[in-house]
Amino acid sequence: MRFPVNHALPLAALVLLGSGGAFAATRSPQPASPATGPAADYPVVVGEPFTIGSTVWTPSDQLNYDAVGNAIVGEGVGVTAAHKTLPLPCYVEVTSLETGRTILVRIERRGPMVNDALIELSPDASAQLGMAPGSKSPVRVRRVNPPEQERAMLRTGGRAPERMATPDGLLKVLRRKLADQSPLLPPPSTPPTMPKGEPPVVSSKVAAPSAITMKPVPSAKTAPAPKPSKPAVAAPAIAQPAKPPVAATPKPSAKPSVEVVKPKPDVAEKGAFVVQVAAFSSEASARKVAAQLGGSVSPAGKFWRVRLGPYANRAKAAPALEKAKAAGYRDARILGAD
Template sequence: MKSPIKTALAVVTALAALAPAVGASYAKVQPDDTSSSVSTGPAADYPVVIGEPYVIDGVTYTPIDTMNYDQVGYVTEDAPGAPGITGAHRILPLPSYVEVTSLDSGRTILVRLERRGPMTGDGLVALSAPALAQLGVVAGAPIRMRRVNPPEDHRADLRAGNEAPLRMNTPAGLLEVLRRRLPEQGAAPLGDPRQAIISGKEPTDSIVTAIDPTSEAVMTSERTEPADVEPAAVAAPMTPGAELAEEGEGAAEPAQPSSPPTAEGGYVVQLGAFAIRANAEKLAREVDGSIATSGRFSLVRVGPFTSRGQVEQALAKLRARGYSDALIHSLD
């Protein structure tokens, strides 16, 4: 009969002999076992699917990865059971994120596009029932939809099936302009059509120059300006820090870009960030704005404004003149 010590040694020896085989077996299954792994951060939105062209009701749709997507149209309801604040779109990458605005109320929400559609009709986007409820509309309502790059915490909210914080309401003046651009059916683009050549990739300096948003080529009917706004009025100069004047005769000559706004005002309207300073200076002259520097970019701004009401009026009028990417920034 073996002593207890010898028996224990025999067990240890047997386990040591099995260890390489157990380790090898675990190494094989570990990469494929993702049941307990949850992607977080930007990696959770990958892989991004674009896909090949396809046909719906005789119309060919070609998916494209572009950040410069901004259209007005009509919303439809997604298939029953579609989860969370999500939607279906025909050409934008999956997933991607868009701001959807009700052109009746100005209410704006963030939506995660996860599916292809609508598969019938000519709606601009199909939203899940929870998304329609958050937006406060029903199928057939007029909307604006623009692709955005939201912060990670808002992306995480939508991935978890929750609502992201509401975006800033669209001012009444801008809603009126957007409604004028709304077609009787289907959808219509709002931005510069030449932006599509960027296709979502970081543009080179030569491309930035080629699609300068202040060039005369952009200030045409292709940009779907309101019918009652003359093309020359698009570049009408503005006085920073005061209520923007309506277009009219006797406008002053564009001035040189002013110095960056001081902290006396609480808000500015930012129209763009340019890698080429000459392009920024041209736009600043057009709007009688100023230039601030952030790294290698020149930021074109109008303001400062002392109240939220003033800056929202300025934003509405700038967007009405064709600067659809203008945003409000706080100087605090």
Template sequence: MRSAVSHIAIATTLLLAACGGADARVFGPSVDIIRGPAGDYPMVLGAPFQVDGVTYTPADTLNYDSVGYASQAEGEGISGAHRTLPLPSYVEVTSLETGRTILVRLTRRGPMTGNDVVSLAPGAWMQLGAGASDRVPVRVRRVNPPEAERALLRDGAQAPVRMDTPPGLLAALKRKLGLVVAPPVLPSTLPVAAAGALGSTPTALPSSMPIPQAKTAVKPRSAPRAKASAPVGAGHGLFVQAGAYSTRERAEKVARALGGTATSGGKVWRVRTGPHKDRGQADAALAKVRAAGYADARVVAAP
């Protein structure tokens, strides 16, 4: 009976926030309930409302992914305000200026003026690295994080920063928003004719001096070697890649949680489980990894 009363109280306060003023904070009946898993339920939508003459209808859009601008507003912890997504729900916010991505918990309706897609509490604004800017271009994507990260945000703490968005994807998102994307800077090469421009004049050889001719060494032919077949071991086969992370510490933490391994791949650390003997076994492992909260996991062949 107490649980039912608590849920009704949460739903009531969320509805008031959904229909109220500028970025009204969501208040709950008890700190313990908010900080526990029950603090994420029930999710409330609320009635349609208008901002500057535009009607917004809240909806439970699971694959929400949009670009726009973010502004800073009042709020506590790593929280934010959105006009249509359920309250509470979780989104990844990516700065299109730096590629930095953070996890944000949406707890209130807003912004209640202008056309910004999301407003962020000061703590989230600082974690995003927005600094003294009034507005920053962002990507907002709804996600389903694991309970450990949900608990951090419910307590007002920061979840680990995501891997930075690759430059190619960042450029595509900027173009989607209508921003001008500077062309990539290609490395310059020094032509032979420009050697004199550096202050050195080539010295001509005397006409009487014979110019040596380069001799091409003829290598004896050798019988082609047969390619050794690669043994099937820990580095070969089908793997489930849960993600790629910029730090080894973060990758190893995820690997331990999934029972996988963290391996270096250039500038990132990949977390994988496997190898799996066939596609069926790999697909089954993929389902388990995604159920653990890693929605972007995929099956890869290695090496």
């Protein structure tokens, strides 16, 4: 028994297969997924120099960037910021010099386009730092290399954990650095010098001026040598031939030599000038700094002064003043000894 054959079925199958292939050929490819992980921070853009007013700003990929200046509140999404010279993108720690609060921020834009501001924070970044909208705050900006987990938080619009609060001693150093620089010029991006310094180097250098103060002592011994003027005063006594004892002449010459030598060491010991490094409300802090710089501590009312010296004159006190300033105490000065 033969069954009827439907010749239309093979033709329909061929049509379906052809249309399916044509649909596959005309279908657009899937879009590429966005980069994640460290690849999301590349490519890094540095850019060409540009001018704001009469000041030229030159972007550079500086790894140890560390500067102080003013922060303003601008635009942007997430905990981000705009900077004039750092590469885009990169990550910085922003510290408020008023509170010591420190946050992690992602630099994504070029700016701010004013010379008296170092960084422009987004609303979310300024809120995390504790800045009021529309305000200006002194800050420290330090480039860092955070872990990928914190980078991902900032890239997705979140917040990274706050850093440890900056101690008061470092805040004082940073405030002095900001006060000493001109706000209308590109600020120096050099790490601040902490007061702790290097005790062995400082102590050896401080000893040098004290050695110099001892040099006038031998010169004082040679001073009486050209003073045979007093024996010359005894020359009128030659009119008495019976009294020309030679032994009488060395006695007056010996006395002045002793008298001249005594005041010189007194001047070297007491001195006329000292270098006042700083004044502290805590005696322990003052003695710690004095031990580091090779100085002494003296009370002054409710404060404890750290001083170097004494020195015979300002020229001999000048090297000690430079060492105190190099250690971070730019308010150090030469004063007359009490």
